[in-house]
Each structure stands twice: as C-alpha cells, then as structure tokens.
Amino acid sequence: MSGLFGTLASGGFLILLVAAGFGFGFALVAGQGRKRSAMIGGLCAVLLAAILSASPVFRANMTGAITVLFVLGLLALPVMFYAFVLRQIRRRNAPALNPLPAGLRLIEQDDALFRETLEHLRDENARQPDYSRQTFSIAWRDARGAVLASVRCEILMGLAEMRALYVQPEMRDKGLGRQVLQAALDEAKSRGAARAMLHTFDWQVPDFYRHLGWTRTGEVSYPAGPRRIQFEKQL
Incomplete structure (x- = not known):
C-alpha cells in the first residue's frame, strides 16, 4: 500500500x-x-x-x-x-453587417408596432388646422368600485364615436347600458360634438340602439356571414 x-x-x-x-x-x-x-x-x-x-x-x-x-x-x-x-482592431475595422436585410416583414405580434404607428399618425394629424381629438370614458361602478358597465367616446372633429360599450353579463337588462351610453352622449355634446356614431355586429342586439333613437346609416357584410352595422344620432 x-x-x-x-x-x-x-x-x-x-x-x-x-x-x-x-x-x-x-x-x-x-x-x-x-x-x-x-x-x-x-x-x-x-x-x-x-x-x-x-x-x-x-x-x-x-x-x-x-x-x-x-x-x-x-x-x-x-x-x-x-x-x-x-481582435479589437479587426472588430473595429470590420464592415458593419446588417443581420436583417432590408425588405418586407411579416410581424405576428404587432400590437406594439400598431401603437407606435398610431402615435405617428396622430402627431401628423394634430398638425392639421381643423384636426381636434378628445377621448373619455363613462363607467358605472358598484359600492366596492367594480366596473359593471362602461363605454369609451372619441370625439374627432365634432363627431363622437362610441366604442366598446360593455355591460357585465349578470347586470344586463337592468338599464345600465342605456344610462352609460346616454351619459357619454351628454358629455360629448357638452364638449361640442354635433353628431354621434357607433358600429355593432348583428349579434350584438342592434335593436337596442334603434329603440334609443339611433339611425342605421350603413352596413358591412363579411365573407364569413356576419354583418357590421353603423348607427348615427344627432346631438
């Protein structure tokens, strides 16, 4: 050993x-x-x-x-x-290589790019003398602060477009949608809007808007079958 x-x-x-x-x-x-x-x-x-x-x-x-x-x-x-x-000298003197050649790109996750593009377009539009844009939302909250119904309004050069009207399923048929929509119209009118418009699909109860005095002014039919209906209303 x-x-x-x-x-x-x-x-x-x-x-x-x-x-x-x-x-x-x-x-x-x-x-x-x-x-x-x-x-x-x-x-x-x-x-x-x-x-x-x-x-x-x-x-x-x-x-x-x-x-x-x-x-x-x-x-x-x-x-x-x-x-x-x-190695540092060679790296510094090497020609710059572009890993992505110039040309078209297919971008699947495009939300960030779309937001950036909208900002560019809005900046260009804002430089026009007749351009004006305002946005606000009207919401119905319960005692705990939870949003039960809401709608967003964008006033563009005197035309108020109502977007994303939504009522929680358990609170529907209680008049909340009608109240938040009317409150948004009143607010838009107080801000100088003369006319309002909105779009809705045919499965989203378009009769709801007819009963509230909205006028159907247009329609887009999709190849798959559904229709997108446009309503307008004077303020």
Missing part, C-alpha cells in the same frame, strides 16, 4: 490530471452531462490532492508544477494581450 501511495505521490500534478480525467470520463458515460462531469472530475482531483498532501514528495512536486505554470503564465501574458488588441 505504501508503495502505491509513494508512486501516486511522485506523480505530482500529472496524477491529479489523470484522476480528473477518469472522474470526468466515468461521469460522462453515466449520462451526467459535460458540466456536471467536469465538476465530478475536479472533485476527484481535489480529493486525491487532499489524500496525497501528507507526502513531502507530492508537496515538492506540486510546488515545482505550480512554479512552472506560473512562469508559463507570465510568458503567455504578452501573447494574450497582443491577441486581444488584434
């Missing part, structure tokens, strides 16, 4: 590399992956170094190995620095 211990101790740094290689190889064959196998190989080398550290022969060999590595590292520093500087 002492002979084996002495043989391993005389191997010095080389025997640690062998131990690390064996540990890495067995772990890799066992399906541990490269990163975990490398950790296991390093752990084998550390454990063997701890065992052999009691031998003065091993300590002497390791001291010599560390000294040699240190000297080699000092000699390699200028070469590494030169390679770093050369």
